[in-house]
Amino acid sequence: MYYFLRRLGYFKKLIVCFQILLFVSCSGSDDNEKDYVADFEFEVNANIVSFTNASSGDYLYIEWDYGNGETSGAQSNRDYQGTAYYPLKGDYTVTLTVFGPSNKSSDVKTVSKTIQIMADDPDYKPVEEGLVWSDEFDQSAINTENWTFEVGHGDWGWGNNELQYYTDGDNARVENGKLIITAQKVDDNTTTGSYTSARMVTMGKQAFTYGKVEIRAKLPAGRGVWPAIWMLGTNINSVGWPACGEIDIMEYVGYTPNVVHSTVHTTDGSGSNGSGSSMDLETAEEDFHIYGINWTEDEIVFYVDSLENVVHTYAPSIKTANNWPFDKPHxxxxxxxxxxxxxxxxxxxxxxxxxTLEVDYVRVYE
Structure with a gap:
């Protein structure tokens, strides 16, 4: 009996030792899971803040919460560098979450830092009520759910004897919360294909009938550039142009600086016979301005910066298919x-x- 009890005590000791070893082993595994450091650096430049991942050790990916309502989603790039926009003065808490190698919910580390924005962005225009769609260009790349690049020389230079070749995204990028379209010179000639640029459309992805459309943009400068922000009827492939209707929210020709143009094209009047007007705008090339339309069943009002600053009003008293194709999506x-x-x-x-043509945002309101 004594021998049995002594053996039983021996086995109990073995069990306790095994439990201790198991605990140490598990604890060691947790330590390995947490063998990394979460950290980041930042630099404030007015209302734009640049972030750099400074985490070290063995981890899988990171996620950012910029403290301004925006998050990054999972980022596996250890050398991640990004920016965030803070339009209003104040303190913002930015949090970086680092996910460890086990990919367990418990295997994470976070680090938070406070950034201070000293002043409001004077160019900031908050989103109004009634917004139905927008592209704020605040992602890392152009959103292909909204935009398609039209590529090539087009027929007869896109119908206007234009000389640029439109590339499939090579001449457009998103940077610091702005869409930037760049026209570049390929050679020293002034012939078809001597230049490259970009043309982006929402055709087949986003279309609208009536409402307020606003685009905040800064225009290029110099003789030969021709930027445009405009709309076409979605039925263009079936009825053709100009029967589909064209709404030129803003056009600009560089040889007449600081004058913006707004025009409507229909079957009753197109090309040089379209219905339009122009406005002097001294800082069109230096500053961002809002180019907009207020489009109702009765009229289209073109304006710059505010509805009170009207460029042109198109409102035929008797509407027909030939002068009012604007009851359909564009x-x-x-x-x-x-x-x-x-x-x-x-x-x-x-x-x-x-x-460059720089665009801060495109917004459509009811």
Whole structure:
């Protein structure tokens, strides 16, 4: 009996030792899971803050919460560098979450830091009520759920004898919360294909009938550039142009600086016979301005910066299919052309390139 009890005590000791070893082993595994450090660096430049991942050790991926309502989603790039926009003065808490190698919910580390924005962005315009769609260009790349690149020279230079070749995204990027379309010179000639640029459309992805459409943009400069922000009827492939209707929210020709143009094209009046007006805008090339339309069943009002600053009003008293194709959906186009029947009417100054059309946002309201 004594021998049995002594053996039983021996086995109990073995069990206790095994439990201790198991505990140490599990604890060691947890320590390995947490063998990494979460950290980041940042630099404040007015209302734009740049972030750099400074985490070290063995981890899988990171996620950012920028403290301004925006998050990054999972980022596996250890050398991640990004930016976030803070339009209003104040303190913001930014949190970086680092996920460890086990990919367990418990295997994470976070680090939070406070950034201080010293002043409101004077160019910031908050989103109004009634917003139905927008692209704020605050992602890392152009959103292909909203936009398609139209590529090539087009028929007859996109119908206007334009000289640029539109690329499949090579001439457009998102940077610091802005869409930037760049027109570049390829050679020293002034012929078809001597320039590259970009033309982006929402056709087949986003289209609208009535409402307020606003685009905040800064325009390029110099003789030969021809940026445009405009709309076409989605039925263009079945009825053709101009029966589909065209709404030129803003056009600009560089040889007449600081004058913006707004025009409507229909079967009753198109091309040089379209219904439109112009407005002097001294800082069109230096500052961002809002180019907009207020489109109802009765009229289309074109304006710059506010509804009180009207460029043109199109409101035929008796509406027909020939003068009012604007009771049907239209899609949005943003492009930067070079040369053409209007943009190149006074030639092209090759010394100005590259030139950029910058867009802060596109917003559509009910």
């Amino acid at each position: 899609f949005i186009i943003i492009n930067l052309a070079v040369g053409g029947t209007w943009g190149g009417a006074q030639g092209i100054d090759n010394s100005i390139f590259p030139q």
